Amino acid sequence: MTTFEAQGAATQTGLADQPEQTAAVSASLEEARQLRDAPPPFPFGWFAVALCHELRAGAVLTRQFMDREIVIYRTQSGTVCAAEAYCPHLGAHLGHGGEVCGEELRCPFHGFRFSVKGSCVYSPSGAPPPAARLGLLEVREIHGAIFVWHGPAGQVPWEIEPLAGDESDWRRVQHTVRHVHSHPQELVENSIDITHFGAVHGLWNAQLAEPPIFDGPQLRVDYTYTQSARWKSDADVTMRIRIDGLGVVVNEVDTRGVSMRVFSLATPVSERDTIQHLLVSVRKRGRSPVGKAFWGGVEKMSGRFILRGLVGQLKQDDPVWVNKKYLRRPAIAEGDGPIHAYRRWASQFYPEGAAW
Numbered sequence: 001m002t003t004f005e006a007q008g009a010a011t012q013t014g015l016a017d018q019p020e021q022t023a024a025v026s027a028s029l030e031e032a033r034q035l036r037d038a039p040p041p042f043p044f045g046w047f048a049v050a051l052c053h054e055l056r057a058g059a060v061l062t063r064q065f066m067d068r069e070i071v072i073y074r075t076q077s078g079t080v081c082a083a084e085a086y087c088p089h090l091g092a093h094l095g096h097g098g099e100v101c102g103e104e105l106r107c108p109f110h111g112f113r114f115s116v117k118g119s120c121v122y123s124p125s126g127a128p129p130p131a132a133r134l135g136l137l138e139v140r141e142i143h144g145a146i147f148v149w150h151g152p153a154g155q156v157p158w159e160i161e162p163l164a165g166d167e168s169d170w171r172r173v174q175h176t177v178r179h180v181h182s183h184p185q186e187l188v189e190n191s192i193d194i195t196h197f198g199a200v201h202g203l204w205n206a207q208l209a210e211p212p213i214f215d216g217p218q219l220r221v222d223y224t225y226t227q228s229a230r231w232k233s234d235a236d237v238t239m240r241i242r243i244d245g246l247g248v249v250v251n252e253v254d255t256r257g258v259s260m261r262v263f264s265l266a267t268p269v270s271e272r273d274t275i276q277h278l279l280v281s282v283r284k285r286g287r288s289p290v291g292k293a294f295w296g297g298v299e300k301m302s303g304r305f306i307l308r309g310l311v312g313q314l315k316q317d318d319p320v321w322v323n324k325k326y327l328r329r330p331a332i333a334e335g336d337g338p339i340h341a342y343r344r345w346a347s348q349f350y351p352e353g354a355a356w
C-alpha cells in the first residue's frame with residue numbers, strides 16, 4: 001500500500017485526522033516545553049552599570065542595559081545621572097557627542113540642555129518644549145559601583161544595604177568585567193547551589209553553617225567548605241553571602257587568615273546575556289606605618305592572585321551556563337541547598353503573578 005492509499009484507508013476508517021491530532025499534541029508539548037524553559041524576564045532591582053572610578057566628573061558613558069542603551073554621566077559637582085540614550089527632541093544619541101556642561105547634559109545635535117532632573121532647561125530655538133524631558137533612571141553609588149534601578153515606574157521600594165563596619169578597613173585590590181551567557185537569577189542561584197561546588201569547582205564538604213535568612217529583597221547565606229590546592233594543604237573556608245535582589249552578591253570569605261570581599265554584580269544586557277562586574281577587597285592588615293606599607297604591597301599583589309583564581313573558578317561554570325536551559329520545575333535532591341526556597345524568594349522580582 002502506498003502512502004496515499006494508506007491515507008485513503010485511514011479516511012475511510014475515521015482515522016483521517018490522526019496525523020493532525022498528533023501534530024497538535026506535539027505542538028502543545030513543544031509549547032509547554034518552551035514555556036517551561038523560557039528564561040525569566042528582566043528582574044526588578046538594582047543593577048551595576050559601571051564602576052565609580054570609570055565615571056569621572058564630566059564623563060558620559062554608554063551602557064547596554066536590558067535590551068537597550070542608556071547613558072550615564074557625572075556632573076562637574078559629582079552628581080551621577082542615568083538616562084535613556086536618545087534625546088527627546090529629535091532622537092540624537094547622547095552617548096555620541098553628548099557633553100556635560102556644569103550640571104547639565106548638552107545634546108550634540110541642536111544643543112538642547114537637560115538638568116539632572118531630566119527637564120530641558122535650554123533650547124537654542126525658543127522656549128524648551130515641555131515634552132522635551134529626558135527619561136531618567138534612579139541611580140545609586142555603593143560598593144564602588146554605579147547602580148540603576150529597573151522596576152515599575154515611580155517605585156523604588158528598597159535600597160542596597162551598606163556593609164557593616166568601616167569601609168576604610170578594606171583595600172579594593174582588583175576588579176574585572178566578564179560577559180556571561182546567563183540570567184542574573186541563575187548567577188545568584190549558583191551561589192547557593194552547593195552540590196555543584198564539589199562537582200564543578202572541587203570545593204568539598206560544602207554545608208550551610210546556618211539556615212538561610214530570607215528577608216524581603218535580602219538573602220543571607222553562610223557556608224563552610226574545604227578547598228583543595230595542588231601546592232598547599234586543604235583549607236577550611238567560611239563564606240557569608242549577602243544578596244540584595246538579583247544584581248548584588250557580596251561574598252565575605254575567610255580562609256588561611258585572610259578576609260576578603262568578593263562583589264559579584266550581575267547586570268542583564270539582553271535576554272540571556274549578563275555583564276558581571278567582579279570586585280575584590282581584602283581586609284587591611286598592619287597597624288604601624290611600616291606594617292601598613294608592607295601589608296599594603298602584599299594585599300595589592302595577592303589581589304591579583306585572588307581575582308585570577310576567582311575568574312578561573314567562574315570559567316569552570318561557563319561550559320554549563322553557555323549550554324544549559326532554565327527549568328522552571330527543577331528536580332531537586334534533598335542535599336542540593338535551598339534552591340526551592342531561593343526560587344520562591346526570587347519570584348518577588350518579577351511582575352505580580354509571574355512565578356519563576
Ligand code: FES
Nearest residue numbers: 087089090107110
Ligand atoms: S536631538 Fe537633541 S537637541 Fe535635537
Ligand SMILES: [Fe+2]
Nearest residue numbers: 190196200317
Ligand atoms: Fe559555580
